[in-house]
Amino acid sequence: MRKFVIATKNSGKLKEIEEILEGMNFEVVSMEEVGVTQDIEESGSTFEENALIKAREVYKACGEMVMADDSGLEVDYLDGAPGIYSSRFAGEGASDADRNNKLLSLLKDVPFEKRKARFVCVIAVILSNEEYFTVRGTVEGYIGFEPRGNNGFGYDPLFFVPEYNMTSAQMEPSKKHEISHRGKAIRMMLEELKKRLDV
Template sequence: MRRIIFATGNEGKMKEIRAILADLGVPVLSMKEAGITAEIVEDGKTFEENADIKARTIMELTGDVVLADDSGLEIDWLNGEPGIYSARYMGEDTSYDIKNSHLIQLLDGVPQEQRTARFVCVISAAFPDGRILHGRGTIEGIIGYEIKGENGFGYDPIFYLPEYGCTTAELPPAKKNELSHRGKALREIKMKLRDTADKGEGKNESFDSERHTSQR
């Protein structure tokens, strides 16, 4: 396998992705780095469906193994919103400072025990032979009362973890990767990718970094 493409242009995501997948031993490229500018219509009704759509679309364009994620914030007080629409909530061009401030306002006066929320991430791996593998991760928390932290992106600055006394945007990067929904989903899909390679499924797939380096 010459490379893996991750179907995103989000550099915040790519930092987490590369940190966790670094030991696969193959380059992991964003769509931009792979020179792909395709428009993807995410019209699925679940995180799984949207991740599948993205991964399959780019796999069919490139012939590479493609990973894609769909993730979002589910707020119980808002009946699971913004959910699968998290990236498009209030408009894709709306800054997350505005989105986060708006969500805090919507929960104004709501007591802590009813501010429960979770991040959900599903990662799909699409193979040229048509197979699709999935990894899923969640992290539970509450919606905080103010925007805090610089280490995350998106909704991280309002996602508060009571057991750690901080938002996910205040966690050190290594700890965030350990706890995050995306980190959990990435570790699950990495395990499945390696298991697939060990069983000899697919076309000459190798995730052994030492062997990969020697074959260059």
């Protein structure tokens, strides 16, 4: 069975991707499982550039089909921040709680209607030296006033989805995968893979 390498060390992200890809006829493995352990510097200025940088580095090291994603949160009131800096928003080594607390402090006293935000996920897939593609998924919502829910990771406890009247972290995993930026991007990726490969 052909390997499909996920270029991440984030266990929450890996678990989510594995759940969504269940049933595909390739073996989903992490970059560490194929011996790629170095940290890859994301020096791009867009989600697309960063996803491609990661995917290319891992492909170069292992020669297997590779998927990398770069995702983040864009808050309109903060001119699109934290954006591509979402994981580094509260400094190196900060926890999810640290990042969420920083976001809440920047939005202190900002009314709900001005807290519009979206999660963005760009996936880059490298199939060979010559062949690659990117896809982009988004989900719209608002930043809540306090963390709610224990499912998910990152900014999920603050990301309120009005249609469901709950945060991403309050959703069952299957519901979250259905509507999430990553779920949408992975489904687009699968459509592309089906066109290009026999999967």
